[in-house]
Amino acid sequence: MSLRIALALPVLLALAACDTGAAPAVGDAAGDGIAFPVADDTCGASHLQGLVGQQASAANGAAFTGAFRVLYPGESGGPMFRSERTTVRIDDANRIAKVQCG
Template sequence: MTTKPFTLIALPFMALAACSTAVIPAGEDVCGASALQDLVDQPADRLSSMRFVAPMRILRPDSAATTDNRPERINIAVDNRGIITGVTCG
């Protein structure tokens, strides 16, 4: 029976293929962060009156954050003074 050896050989490669993800070119502005750069150096309180069409998270210095990279998500970095220090995708 020849299907068993083929299955044993092919199974690891099929598993690796299932783990692959789409590659987004570096510098691609998928989430629209470039349009939000005017928020940098503004108080984070300003965010409460805004609506975002993309998923968004606020990253503070002592907050926990996942390390997954989601190009469609807006990351807004805020310092200890409550000032926005950066807006990126990921």
């Protein structure tokens, strides 16, 4: 019994040393299977939620405060997450489905 503990102890200590604490928060805000770090509202998307449900053309006149992009169905937007950028996602009915940072 003590031999098992003696053999398992170094393995457990090595695994414990790899633990960095809490895992970073990730989310699939777009629903496309790509998880990004969850960001606060650094891009100001919370103030643009009134666009959701409107025609895609409403994004053209929106008051974006910085970098933004509009993604249509089938566009992934690439792997680069930028919390200061506003992303407007358009659905298959050509309506704004989501406004989010990233």
